[in-house]
Amino acid sequence: MSEFVFLYRGGARDRSPEQMQQVVQKWTTWMKDLEAKGHLKDRGQPLERAGKVVHGKHKTVTDGPFAEAKDVVGGYTLIEATDLSEAVELSKDCPIFEVEGAVEVRPVMKLNM
Amino acid sequence: MGPSDHLFRREAGRMVSALTRIFGVHNLALAEDVVQDAFCRALEVWRMRGVPDNPSAWLMATARNRALDILRRRRTANNFAPELGRLVESEWTIAPVIHEILAADAIQDSMLRMMFSCCHPRLSEPAQVALILHILCGFSVDEIASAFTGSHAAIEKRIVRGKKVLSESKRLFDTAVPAEFSDRLPAVQRALYLLFNEGYHGASPETSVRLELWSLFSSVKRQNDRKNPRPNSRPKLSQWRVNMAIYAIGAMRRTKLMIGGRILALAIQFTLARDAAGQQATSQLGSLLDRQSEIALVTGAYQICESSAAKYGCAAFCETA
Numbered sequence: 001m002s003e004f005v006f007l008y009r010g011g012a013r014d015r016s017p018e019q020m021q022q023v024v025q026k027w028t029t030w031m032k033d034l035e036a037k038g039h040l041k042d043r044g045q046p047l048e049r050a051g052k053v054v055h056g057k058h059k060t061v062t063d064g065p066f067a068e069a070k071d072v073v074g075g076y077t078l079i080e081a082t083d084l085s086e087a088v089e090l091s092k093d094c095p096i097f098e099v100e101g102a103v104e105v106r107p108v109m110k111l112n113m
Numbered sequence: 114m115g116p117s118d119h120l121f122r123r124e125a126g127r128m129v130s131a132l133t134r135i136f137g138v139h140n141l142a143l144a145e146d147v148v149q150d151a152f153c154r155a156l157e158v159w160r161m162r163g164v165p166d167n168p169s170a171w172l173m174a175t176a177r178n179r180a181l182d183i184l185r186r187r188r189t190a191n192n193f194a195p196e197l198g199r200l201v202e203s204e205w206t207i208a209p210v211i212h213e214i215l216a217a218d219a220i221q222d223s224m225l226r227m228m229f230s231c232c233h234p235r236l237s238e239p240a241q242v243a244l245i246l247h248i249l250c251g252f253s254v255d256e257i258a259s260a261f262t263g264s265h266a267a268i269e270k271r272i273v274r275g276k277k278v279l280s281e282s283k284r285l286f287d288t289a290v291p292a293e294f295s296d297r298l299p300a301v302q303r304a305l306y307l308l309f310n311e312g313y314h315g316a317s318p319e320t321s322v323r324l325e326l327w328s329l330f331s332s333v334k335r336q337n338d339r340k341n342p343r344p345n346s347r348p349k350l351s352q353w354r355v356n357m358a359i360y361a362i363g364a365m366r367r368t369k370l371m372i373g374g375r376i377l378a379l380a381i382q383f384t385l386a387r388d389a390a391g392q393q394a395t396s397q398l399g400s401l402l403d404r405q406s407e408i409a410l411v412t413g414a415y416q417i418c419e420s421s422a423a424k425y426g427c428a429a430f431c432e433t434a
Contacts, residue, residue, distance in 0.1 A: 016252070017121035017124075017152065017253075019253075024155070024156055027160035043161055043162060045162075
């Protein structure tokens, strides 16, 4: 088994209470399903949308990240799958796609030589 | 949080009402923003970490912290609720005052006041109902439009205008003043009636939220009747019970307890379909219609088309009770 990180990007925020309820329920179902099938290594954490970016030789601090709302990472999850293509298949059931969001699937680098 | 739970909708009305007590009714939009912020936060945290054991408390705590932030940051620049006055200006009083307003029984009171505020005499009945649905039941413009089979633009206009009228009133309606309370009571009853009627005839599938509004309203109404017994309140009370009975019947029909007014089918349904809404409706119907004479009242009131179904409903209730 290999490890993968799902990075959740974007997702429309302007929704009615009932739509929000449905989104939460869909995520709960999806996460439970991943867990039941043994793919959920770590639920991960949600991330605040705004923070600071420190960059350059002068360590300039700016508000960030600069990405557009649809590109901002809102959270991550650690997944176990046999290979990248299985991880990609697992991501396809994520409810984020219903709200114009995206999942970035990144393999965790293996440290053993 | 099960599939039949409408947590966000239910909390939207509670939270907006309570926050309006803090910010003042002229800052309704600010109260709505704070609620929307809390919901967005909940969505982002819960989707990853799961729904907490007490999601209502979680939402309210998030909104409370945000409200305190805003009050601390803007108290000098802004006039918030006049009734809070200088209490929000001091760091010693601000937190306890906010806690008190966001406590459960205070919220009930705020919701009732919001309900009466929405039934402003300057607003048409459809506008009053749309406002209640929007502010107290957490329905979006689109959801109201589909329930009323109206256009998005028309409903939006109605709500925007309604909110404008609402925010021009300095404070939430004070239900503790008996004269004003009974003046506006008929409007509130009519709005609630329309609310249930639309809910039954229209496409909207939700009853739980409106049932909650109704039971909130009826419990406070009962308290008020006890506190302010009026010598001539008897006919009004009957009318009141009739309205309540009609809502109960509407709610029962929503839960498919009645099919074509057929009593046999109904009696069977009665024992089979005991979901939360149905149970609540039937038990309240039972307490309201415990005497045969009141069935006659029901059939007369509002010329309801379901009168025969109402009779069957009551008969079936008596049989099963």
